[in-house]
Amino acid sequence: MEQTAFDESERRAWAGRAEAYAASFAGLCAYPVPELLDAAGVREGVRVLDVGTGTGSVAAAACERGAKVAAVDAEPGMVVRAARTAPDADVRLATLPRLPFADGEFDAVVGNFVLNHVGRPREALRELGRVTRPGGRTAVTVWPVPAAAGQALLGRAVQAAGVSRPAHLPALAPEEDFPRTEEGFAALLSEAALTKVSCDTLVWDHLTTSQEWWSGPAAGVATIGQVVTSQSPVVIAEIRDHFESLCAEFVRPDGVLVLPHAALVAHGRA
Known part of the structure; x- marks a missing residue:
């Protein structure tokens, strides 16, 4: 199946940004990992596939539980980083909605926020189900809409600067959303x-x-980073100023930002 314009945009957006992600948003995205693995029934001896592994936090946590772990990501830099984070996992380069595994190869398949980054979420989920053995569990997370207050912070700063999504960053097609x-x-x-199927909200x-x-x-x-870096230096500085002002709503006296977040954690059986 051909990649959509959204898929192609995502590949360009993430190219070469593994280390920058690790230093910024990776810690946030790792928070739901225990709940995600619980939802998938990951324990010692279970064959697990982590799709969209990113920096490898899910794969590493699954290895710590004694699972037999494979992991894939579409970005080569993430594959390198994940292989360092989870040296006991089999980490490969692969892109949804086609995975290089046989039908029913895994007892559990997990995807932590990967569905936020694919142009055909339903097709991606069918592929996760295909490689899950009959009766095995598939568990996934996404960000909810409307977003929690902390997640909305950067978007509010962009909006305050009068910036809209550039035309070269296509949104998910309405029929796929x-x-x-x-x-x-x-x-x-x-x-x-x-x-x-079951779905819960984690806050x-x-x-x-x-x-x-x-x-x-x-x-x-x-x-959000692609929107920001598409602007002129003057506009980027304006966004930064609005961001710093809005941070006052969330900052503690010691300078730490306390950003409320939420994620949807869903699972079902193949």
């Missing part, structure tokens, strides 16, 4: 032929600093 709610995410898994406060949080978009990490 889905409601980013518990009900909407659960329905997506059911559409992908998973059974016994937490992410602790960071304004410098660390700004470093991600300043380096072009994720869609």
Whole structure:
């Protein structure tokens, strides 16, 4: 199946940004890992595939549980980084919706926020289900919409500067999108032929600093980073000023930012 314009944009956006991601947003994205692995029933001896492994936090945690772990990512830099993070895992380069594994090869398949970065979420979920053995578990996370207050911070700064999404960053096609709610995410898994589907919301406060949080978009990490770095230096400085002002809503006396976040954690059986 051909990659969509959204897929191609994602590949360009993440190219060469593994280290910048590791230094900025990776800690945030690692928070749901224990719940994700629990939802997938990951324990000693279980054959696990981590799709969209990024810096390898899920793969490493699964290895610590004694699982037999394979992991894939579409970005070569992430594969290198994940192989260092999870040296006991079999880490490979692969891109959804086609994975280089046989039908039913794994007892559990997990994807931590990977569905945020694919142009055909339903097709991606069907592929996760294909490589999960019958009766095995598939577990995935996405960011909810509307976003939690901490997650919305950077977007508010961009909006305050009067910046909109550039034309060269295509949004997900409307027919491929889905409601980013518990009900909407659960329905997506059911559409992908998973059974016994369940979805819950995980909430937490992410602790960071304004410098660390700004470093991600300043380096072009994720869609927000692509929006920021597409601007002129003058506009980037204006976004940064708005960001620093908005941080006052979340900063503790010691300078630490306390950013409320939420994620949807869903699972079903193949």
